[in-house]
Amino acid sequence: MExxxxxxxxxxxxETTRDEAFFKAxxxxxxxxxxxxxxxxxxxxxxxxxxxxxxxxxxxxTDTLLLALSAADLLLLLCLPFHTSAIALGLWPFGSFxxxxxxxxxxxxxxxxxxxxxxxAVTRYLTVVHPAWTYxxxxxxxxxxxxxxxxxxxxxLAAPQFAFRTLTVSSAVYCFAFLSDLSQLVYGVALFLFSFxxxxxxxxxxxxxxxxxxxxxxxxxxxxxxxxxxxxxxxTSALLVLVFTLLWLPSYALMFSFIGRTITxxxxxxxxxxxxxxxxxxxxxxxxxxxxLMSRKFRRDxxxxxxxxxxxxxxxxxxxxxxxxxxMVQPFxxxxxxxxxxx
Numbered sequence: 168m169e170x171x172x173x174x175x176x177x178x179x180x181x182e183t184t185r186d187e188a189f190f191k192a193x194x195x196x197x198x199x200x201x202x203x204x205x206x207x208x209x210x211x212x213x214x215x216x217x218x219x220x221x222x223x224x225x226x227x228x229t230d231t232l233l234l235a236l237s238a239a240d241l242l243l244l245l246c247l248p249f250h251t252s253a254i255a256l257g258l259w260p261f262g263s264f265x266x267x268x269x270x271x272x273x274x275x276x277x278x279x280x281x282x283x284x285x286x287x288a289v290t291r292y293l294t295v296v297h298p299a300w301t302y303x304x305x306x307x308x309x310x311x312x313x314x315x316x317x318x319x320x321x322x323x324l325a326a327p328q329f330a331f332r333t334l335t336v337s338s339a340v341y342c343f344a345f346l347s348d349l350s351q352l353v354y355g356v357a358l359f360l361f362s363f364x365x366x367x368x369x370x371x372x373x374x375x376x377x378x379x380x381x382x383x384x385x386x387x388x389x390x391x392x393x394x395x396x397x398x399x400x401x402x403t404s405a406l407l408v409l410v411f412t413l414l415w416l417p418s419y420a421l422m423f424s425f426i427g428r429t430i431t432x433x434x435x436x437x438x439x440x441x442x443x444x445x446x447x448x449x450x451x452x453x454x455x456x457x458x459x460l461m462s463r464k465f466r467r468d469x470x471x472x473x474x475x476x477x478x479x480x481x482x483x484x485x486x487x488x489x490x491x492x493x494x495m496v497q498p499f500x501x502x503x504x505x506x507x508x509x510x
Contacts, residue, residue, distance in 0.1 A: 191254060194441060198251040201448050202244055208455035209241045215468045228290050231310040233458060235317070236283040240451035243276040247448055254441070259342040263334050266342035270332045275318075275325035278362045280450065282317040284411065285366040287458070288373035296380045324361060327354055351426050359419050367411060374404035407457060414450050417443035 216234050249269045253259050259266060293306070328345075335341045345351055421443045424436075 191437075191441065194254050194445075195251055197445055198247055198448065201445070201452055202247050205240065205244045205451040205455075208452060209237045209244070211469065211472075212237045212455045213241075215465065215472060218472070219468060228294060228306055228310060229287060231314060232283055232287050232290060235314040236280060236287070236454060236458065239276045239280040239283060239321075240454055242272060243280065243448075244451045246273050246276070250444070253342065258340050259334060260340070261342075266334055267329045267332045270342065271325045271329040273325075274328050274358070274362075275321045277447070277450070278321035278324050278358075279318050280454070281362050281366045281415070282321060283314070284407075284454075285369040286313060286317060288370040292373040292377055295377050320361075324358065348426065355419075355422050355426050358422070363415055363419055367408070370411065371408055374408070378404065403461060410453060410457060414446050414453065418447045 213234065216230050216237070220230060246269050249261060249265065252261075261269070290306075332342070332345055335343045417439075421440055
């Protein structure tokens with residue numbers, strides 16, 4: 168009986184090991200896909216927003232925040248190849264300084280991205296519910312200052328990563344060593360509160376206030392239009408909150424499990440860690456879709472950019488073909504008409 172149980176446990180362990188090896192082998196492929204799609208998406212968002220700001224005398228308030236969100240997600244993407252290499256190699260090959268710098272950039276950029284999402288929710292609430300106050304206070308002039316303050320707060324949250332993160336040398340070199348258990352728990356709680364719970368609360372509160380305002384603003388003349396807008400806001404808000412929670416919550420669950428040493432020795436821990444990391448990394452791919460492509464105006468600008476690029480490409484191809492045909496050496500033909508005349 169014991170032998171059968173041992174055999175069963177051994178088969179479970181070997182199956183778990185195969186699953187972990189499979190996920191580990193898939194990490195470079197999935198990370199490469201996230202990196203490629205994320206870079207393309209962020210480049211599109213930045214090009215469209217900068218073009219819109221050049222054309223408009225008063226660009227929308229959210230454009231500055233969307234640019235800041237794209238910048239944070241873009242920097243977060245640049246940290247991805249370092250983690251991919253460490254997982255594929257099974258060690259940290261980049262030295263102590265890069266261990267500190269990449270850890271700092273990861274926490275700072277993810278915190279700045281989350282803070283910007285909360286600021287977007289507040290800005291949309293003020294624009295919809297208090298448009299006169301927003302115009303009167305000229306909030307667009309203060310947006311850059313608000314973005315700078317968000318980055319200062321994010322850098323302050325990430326500062327312990329640069330100060331205390333060190334390498335661990337055992338059978339290999341790992342970028343894991345950090346604070347003591349108690350200090351790490353305090354820091355983890357602070358990260359969870361300020362980079363997840365509070366921003367999520369702000370996002371839920373602001374979109375709830377927008378929904379309540381639209382519900383009470385229904386009038387007989389514009390009821391159908393407001394109902395459509397209310398339905399759109401409701402669906403979009405629910406989707407934003409759901410995606411935000413699904414992408415970030417597993418990472419914090421992983422962080423607390425690592426601090427408490429609760430499930431780190433369980434068979435599926437490494438698989439869960441890889442999946443949680445992939446979900447957090449895919450934020451840079453999801454944000455351009457949620458905050459860009461879901462906007463009708465953004466989709467229209469994207470189509471205009473596509474038409475402009477297509478026209479430019481066709482002009483380049485036509486010009487190249489014209490130059491090639493002009494510079495092509497014409498075949499030599501013997502003129503025999505004069506000889507025929509003489510004969």
